[in-house]
Amino acid sequence: MENHHGTAGKPILSILEKNNFVNILVVVTRYFGGILLGTGGLVKAYSNSTMLALKNAKCIEIDFGYKINVSVSYEELEKFKYFCKINSINILEEKFSENINMDIEITKEKLELLKIFCLENFKSTKIDILSQIYVRK
Secondary structure (H helix, E strand, O other): OOOOOOOOHHHHHHHHHHOOOOOOOOOOOOOOOOOOOHHHHHHHHHHHHHHHHHHHOOOOOEEEEEEEEEEEOOOOHHHHHHHHHHOOOEEEEEEEOOOEEEEEEEEHHHHHHHHHHHHHHOOOOEEEEEEEEEEEO
């Protein structure tokens, strides 16, 4: 019986590295149909399957960021939401009470932009960092 070590993992990893993919999982399942492909044939089959999967995959870029809570007044709400919209900042949840409290996903660099915007435009906006997360760019 032939030994086919390195026919799947190494070729798949090589393709991922050449295309600068990180934090990705590729699963290739091969059902044996009675035809012996040999080492070269297996490498080709796994490589082609990986390239086809990557070609049809939707890639999402993520960056280090935060889940934060922002508190704004009712008067400031629309201006704040517009700022979030034009800067692609995702508002996860809004809670209405004396003020509006919003949970937001934000990248590290956009957080600095948000802080400056709030200081320049609002009287008493409160920003609390809830957790560190990965955020879509």
